Amino acid sequence: MEKRNWKHIVTLKQRMVLCLAAFFAAFALQLALNGYQARAVQQVQDDQMGNFNAISRFQGGVESSISILEAYRWENGETEEMLEKLQAACSTSNAWLWRIRSNMDGLQNVSDEQWVLYGAVETTYGSYNTLLEELESYLSSGQEAKASQLYYNKVSVCGGYLSQYTMQLLKASILDAQTTYTEISELGERIALMQTVVVALCVALGCASGLMVMRLLTPVSQMIVASRAISRSQFDTPDIPLPKQPEIGQLAESFNRMKHSMAQQVSTLQEKNEIERELHRQKTEALELQNRMERSRLQQLRSQIDPHFLFNTLNVIQQMAGTESAYRTQALIMALSHLLRYSLMSNDEQVPLSREVRVVDEYYSIYHVRFGDRVQMEWAFSDSLDLTETMVPSFILQPIVENAFKHGICPKEEGGVVRIRMIPLREKGLLCIRVLDNGVGIEPEQLQQLRTALEQPAPRWEHIGIYNVAARLRLLDARCRVVVRSRPGRGTAVILYLPLVENEEEFEE
Known part of the structure; x- marks a missing residue:
């Protein structure tokens, strides 16, 4: 049987470990690139879009309050309904103005112009809110004339300025975002190139692992065929060739040794079974002979008593018991006679x-x-x-x-x-x-x-x-x-x- 020295060969386990280590390192790099892209690119874009949305929502709240006041009939309008709508619009504007400030604090590359416009919007919106509170007080006290005069002289003018400043703030935010978008696009292209390289490396490592697995499966399939032949008691099949991989080579070598050992053991067991069958046959014959001897002995013991004499004697005693009217004794003798006859x-x-x-x-x-x-x-x-x-x-x-x-x-x-x-x-x-x-x-x-x-x-x-x-x-x-x-x-x-x-x-x- 062929033997080979496996000490100075790089084992399959070592190669698999190296491939897996390289694969997981590339996979970790890919995850790191994805995380960096999400943090440096996607997050910035999301923050900018959130800022645009906050400015637009604030602008919508301001325009809604202006539209409510323009549509109100100052002589005979529904004051309570108008005030409720106005308060809702102001609440929306207040919330989104705070959100604009929060977004601008989190953004990078915010221009001075955008900060100046935000300050103008914040100051003008404060004045606009003060005028709206004064207008609400007049309407609540029933002074529609003063409220109308306040709206046309101050509120509408302040609202126009607030809407204009808000539009300018939105335009400045868009211009700042264009500069940031150019930088982010260049960074995204570099990250995409690195990801392509990492994916190619993962594919190459996967192909190498697949090739090693295929080289592993060939001798394994040969062992499966040989094991099926062994299960059918066919031990004369050729030995499995020893591959170059140390582990699989040692496995194939051990399999060949096991096959030869099993063939020898099966041969020994067959000889042992033949001997045991012969011994069992002899033992069965001995037991049968012993059984016959025991039955002969029993028959010999029974033959020592003449059954006819015994039963005739019992019948005489039974008849005498009947003659003497001892019927109970007669029944006992009959039962005893049946028992003795049955026992024989x-x-x-x-x-x-x-x-x-x-x-x-x-x-x-x-x-x-x-x-x-x-x-x-x-x-x-x-x-x-x-x-x-x-x-x-x-x-x-x-x-x-x-x-x-x-x-x-x-x-x-x-x-x-x-x-x-x-x-x-x-x-x-x-x-x-x-x-x-x-x-x-x-x-x-x-x-x-x-x-x-x-x-x-x-x-x-x-x-x-x-x-x-x-x-x-x-x-x-x-x-x-x-x-x-x-x-x-x-x-x-x-x-x-x-x-x-x-x-x-x-x-x-």
Whole structure:
């Protein structure tokens, strides 16, 4: 595999950093030029336009007040309405006169002529306002003749001078602005040239960065193609050529090494999987052989007792109990006979759920004779569950009920109740059986030990109990399990999850 020395080559990272630094420096210069242009050019123009606008608005206010007085009828006019309009016009003029002074203070290159004209406007407007106040006092006191005489002799003349001075001030402002505009135009052209140079520099840096990115993407695309081939377990593809860029070259070199390492690991894993499959096959055969041996042992133990002799003996005792009118004893012997016959069946045989229910009832009848009303049992079935058509493993329920009576109810002095509930979970394909008692319960430490033992129960075919049930359920289906919940002094709940096997009968019309 090809190797290369990358120590004395300028790295791609360094070049990218240099390009980005130059780009951001040019960008910052562009922002600085824009800010300077806005401050030195645009702001000056805005200030001048604001000054023109203020002078024009002031002129409009003055002309409005003159027009209001000219249109007023001095003999029978609406005095109050005219005075309101006049005050509004004067207020506008006062505001814009203050704005003119503020604008002129902020402007540069204001000529002496403009300042002289502003002084004339300010002085004349003060006299004009004084005359208007005197005119308003006459009109308010009803002296229209004096007010008319004052208007024609003084107010109209002062207003004419004020309007003339204002027009001269506007012309002087425009002339000053022309000189400033020439200077600003030259400055704007220089700034525009500098901005063009900066933009060209940014474009050049962008092209250089794009070229470096394109040179970066070529080996990356080659790695993508090679990685897809590796995902399809194709490790015989050619190695990726090493580019000149140090980082990408090292990446390509590491990628090639990784590919060869993965090929070696996959080969090792395949050999290991073959060995594990062989071991699993041998282990499965050994477990099957052990299972057969256990069943043979169970069959051998069962064969030691002659079932016919045992059942014939029980039948003789049952008949004798009937002859002696011991009907209760006769019922107990019959229940015991059914239990023994059922217990001799193979634990792997599937039986109707109704048969399991009947066996539990017979077991309860025997237990009830011994303990009386201290022990009670209640059933609860789902309406959608058909007991005769639902198949379950034989002898799967009785050991759980026996444990509930033996370890839960009997140690309790006042006794208790065992409740059995059956619910089909058709969406999951399971049958849920709950065996609940309100007995003494299980201590937390013992409960934890029981749960740990139930997680991996050993096959104990020679014993009937909860471990036997858990082991058989694990053999039936991986989803099947036994769940135990308990609280000391409150009772215990054992929940069985079995495969839901329902026989569907076909009817012909």
